[in-house]
Amino acid sequence: xxxxxxxxxxxxxxxxxxxxxxxxxxxxxxxxxxxxxxxxANRYNPAIATEVTFIGMLARRRxxxxxxxxxxxxxxxxxxxSDTLHHPDSMRSDAVRWEGEAARKALKQLxxxxxxxxxxxxxxxxxxxxxxxxTGLPLGTVKTRLRRGLIEVRDILRRTGGSQPSIPSLx
Amino acid sequence: xxxPEDIQRRFEELEAGRILGDLDAQERLEWEELAKDPRCRAxxxxxxxxxxxxxxxxxxxxxxxxxxTLEHLRRDMARFVSPPPAGSPAERRFVWPxxxxxxxxxxxxxxxxxxxxxxxxLLQFPANGTVKPAVATLSPEEARxxxxxxxxxxxxxxxxGTDAFGQMSGKVIWSDQLQEGYLTLTRLAANTPSVSQYQLxxxxxxxxxxxxxxxxxxxxxxxxxxxxxxxxxxxVNDPKAFVITLExxxxxxxxxxxxxxxxxxxx
Numbered sequence: 001x002x003x004x005x006x007x008x009x010x011x012x013x014x015x016x017x018x019x020x021x022x023x024x025x026x027x028x029x030x031x032x033x034x035x036x037x038x039x040x041a042n043r044y045n046p047a048i049a050t051e052v053t054f055i056g057m058l059a060r061r062r063x064x065x066x067x068x069x070x071x072x073x074x075x076x077x078x079x080x081x082s083d084t085l086h087h088p089d090s091m092r093s094d095a096v097r098w099e100g101e102a103a104r105k106a107l108k109q110l111x112x113x114x115x116x117x118x119x120x121x122x123x124x125x126x127x128x129x130x131x132x133x134x135t136g137l138p139l140g141t142v143k144t145r146l147r148r149g150l151i152e153v154r155d156i157l158r159r160t161g162g163s164q165p166s167i168p169s170l171x
Numbered sequence: 172x173x174x175p176e177d178i179q180r181r182f183e184e185l186e187a188g189r190i191l192g193d194l195d196a197q198e199r200l201e202w203e204e205l206a207k208d209p210r211c212r213a214x215x216x217x218x219x220x221x222x223x224x225x226x227x228x229x230x231x232x233x234x235x236x237x238x239x240t241l242e243h244l245r246r247d248m249a250r251f252v253s254p255p256p257a258g259s260p261a262e263r264r265f266v267w268p269x270x271x272x273x274x275x276x277x278x279x280x281x282x283x284x285x286x287x288x289x290x291x292x293l294l295q296f297p298a299n300g301t302v303k304p305a306v307a308t309l310s311p312e313e314a315r316x317x318x319x320x321x322x323x324x325x326x327x328x329x330x331x332g333t334d335a336f337g338q339m340s341g342k343v344i345w346s347d348q349l350q351e352g353y354l355t356l357t358r359l360a361a362n363t364p365s366v367s368q369y370q371l372x373x374x375x376x377x378x379x380x381x382x383x384x385x386x387x388x389x390x391x392x393x394x395x396x397x398x399x400x401x402x403x404x405x406x407v408n409d410p411k412a413f414v415i416t417l418e419x420x421x422x423x424x425x426x427x428x429x430x431x432x433x434x435x436x437x438x
């Protein structure tokens with residue numbers, strides 16, 4: 001666990017900081033992410049995702065959930081509880097192992113203008129309203145293109161992931 | 172919208188929005204309704220995709236985590252493990268080939284690490300003085316020997332006494348993973364605690380330019396060799412040197428290094 005903190009603490013911090021943008025809250029998100037990790041680590045399946053992707057996913061969940069709660073919207077259920085990892089359907093997938101390099105290659109197959117939105121969001125760390133302001137695109141268009149782009153990247157990974165290990169059920 | 176494919180398509184779009192953090196309140200309600208619909212299939216694929224993209228784009232973070240955050244994480248993790256079965260092979264193995272390469276074995280080992288961490292935390296921060304961890308009954312010599320046998324990341328270095336303390340010899344062992352270490356000091360002059368005390372300093376440039384306090388200790392007059400447990404209130408991640416100074420009773424917050432007793436360099 002100590003090794004895990006040493007190896008991935010920086011990653012979790014960076015993700016939290018990017019979304020939360022406040023040092024004190026970043027520390028909270030980092031701690032909550034590692035708490036989630038200790039609870040759900042036995043559900044990790046290396047055939048499905050790299051350690052980096054798995055931990056990155058937990059960090060994103062916590063960070064986005066934090067931002068959502070802080071935005072004064074109506075109180076809702078947690079974004080996606082860790083227990084969902086235990087549900088067979090939650091890990092249902094095709095023969096794909098999610099990892100960064102393959103995702104980057106898949107991104108390059110998207111239309112250039114959509115790639116640019118992904119770059120602004122994931123590389124520059126811009127929020128959707130900030131992207132809208134910078135590009136001049138309506139906010140709804142930014143959201144739709146990013147959503148559909150994400151689905152398209154997922155589908156590309158599924159189509160090109162045939163050589164990856166098959167995904168056993170976690171049930 | 173009654174076509175199952177249309178429903179699934181709409182659900183996936185909302186699911187993508189949820190993962191990207193851009194659902195408005197109305198969309199969120201729609202997502203919640205659709206998530207209950209048996210025609211809508213959800214898995215983690217979009218979340219993994221977003222995480223893979225984000226981690227791929229993230230620049231590596233150069234600086235270590237803040238010391239306060241590290242301390243909180245280390246204390247927190249002990250709450251989530253239970254002791255491994257007594258006598259199990261994992262209890263005797265301190266290998267860490269990769270956190271998740273073999274989750275069951277790795278986490279059994281991690282559990283043992285965490286127990287030792289918890290014991291250390293209890294020793295340093297006793298709850299009303301009522302909790303007495305088992306390791307408290309170990310002598311420093313016994314605890315040192317256990318660390319020597321079990322730690323897989325042990326750093327060892329020999330002390331070299333300065334001119335006035337040239338007759339002394341000693342060794343330091345330290346484990347980053349366990350945040351535990353010991354000094355074995357031989358022929359170091361006994362001190363009078365009411366006059367002066369020895370103090371250990373840990374030089375760890377990765378966390379701070381200033382040396383970290385490693386605890387105040389005494390050398391009794393009747394023993395040639397004394398084993399001292401390192402008591403670091405702050406986390407140490409990559410010690411480059413251990414320095415013993417002689418200070419006023421109770422030690423000091425910042426040493427003027429007027430009397431440097433011995434130095435052990437690890438690299």
